[in-house]
Amino acid sequence: MAEILGMVTTSHVPSIGNAIAKNIQHNAYWGPFFDGFKPIHHWLKDHQPDVVVVFYNDHGLNFFLDTIPTFSVGAANQYVNEDEGWGIPTLPPYKGDAKLSWEIIEGLVQREFDVASCQKMKVDHAFTLPLKLLWPDEAVCPVITIPICINTVQFPLPSASRCYQLGKAVGEIIQSMDSDLKFLIMGTGGLSHQLDGERAGFINKQFDQEFLESMVTHPAWATQYTNHELIEQVGTQGIELIMWLAARAALGGHVKPISTTYHVPISNTAGGIMLLEHVN
Numbered sequence: 167m168a169e170i171l172g173m174v175t176t177s178h179v180p181s182i183g184n185a186i187a188k189n190i191q192h193n194a195y196w197g198p199f200f201d202g203f204k205p206i207h208h209w210l211k212d213h214q215p216d217v218v219v220v221f222y223n224d225h226g227l228n229f230f231l232d233t234i235p236t237f238s239v240g241a242a243n244q245y246v247n248e249d250e251g252w253g254i255p256t257l258p259p260y261k262g263d264a265k266l267s268w269e270i271i272e273g274l275v276q277r278e279f280d281v282a283s284c285q286k287m288k289v290d291h292a293f294t295l296p297l298k299l300l301w302p303d304e305a306v307c308p309v310i311t312i313p314i315c316i317n318t319v320q321f322p323l324p325s326a327s328r329c330y331q332l333g334k335a336v337g338e339i340i341q342s343m344d345s346d347l348k349f350l351i352m353g354t355g356g357l358s359h360q361l362d363g364e365r366a367g368f369i370n371k372q373f374d375q376e377f378l379e380s381m382v383t384h385p386a387w388a389t390q391y392t393n394h395e396l397i398e399q400v401g402t403q404g405i406e407l408i409m410w411l412a413a414r415a416a417l418g419g420h421v422k423p424i425s426t427t428y429h430v431p432i433s434n435t436a437g438g439i440m441l442l443e444h445v446n
């Protein structure tokens with residue numbers, strides 16, 4: 167049977183790519199964020215995942231405002247990064263496994279998640295930078311990737327509760343696969359941030375801390391909130407934390423916390439990083 171090893175969730179910000187390109191990951195500004203990945207690097211060396219399922223949100227690279235699926239799953243053997251206009255270097259293509267993706271897509275549709283399947287999918291900073299943070303020394307990402315994209319850019323957005331259910335279904339599908347593959351689940355986005363409007367720069371440390379705590383002990387906690395309530399709490403772009411919920415739900419009930427980092431700010435964002443190990 168396929169195995170889920172654990173979950174890594176992290177904020178994604180384009181300027182992480184700039185910090186890497188300029189080799190300033192260890193200066194006073196960036197150090198506390200990049201240091202949050204040190205325990206994760208050790209854990210990855212010990213656990214060696216074969217496949218990473220990445221819950222993330224596209225920001226206009228693959229889907230533009232005229233056509234935005236609520237949930238979409240990559241079904242390609244390769245995913246390509248392109249310039250998004252942030253001035254960060256593009257990263258080399260990512261290995262996919264179309265057959266494995268279709269197994270997940272079929273399982274999701276069977277469970278009444280009518281996802282879009284993407285046999286071509288460009289991946290943006292929300293996908294590429296978190297993977298680079300996990301394997302900084304590898305020129306090419308060393309694992310098979312499966313992108314699962316959740317709309318957070320054009321209303322209506324899926325509810326936190328629906329994203330949680332989606333993640334739970336993905337976890338069940340993986341664990342019912344007749345395969346020796348070892349899976350890591352990722353969720354990228356959040357924590358609190360707002361890039362636009364009167365509240366630009368808004369950060370809510372108290373909510374973020376409560377959210378981080380809930381991820382370990384009562385992961386469905388944030389699903390009590392509507393999207394409007396969540397946006398009030400964490401900002402218009404902070405709603406990206408629904409990716410964390412999907413990733414956490416894929417792990418199921420029992421987890422062992424390995425590391426948590428919370429550092430404010432990285433760019434305009436409250437930086438959060440978490441590694442939870444799956445316990446059978």
Ligand code: DHB
Nearest residue numbers: 178179180432433434435
């Ligand atoms: C920033 C954060 C994001 O989530 C994003 O997609 C782009 C920029 C920021 O804080 O600068």
Ligand code: FE
Nearest residue numbers: 178292355406
């Ligand atoms: Fe974002």
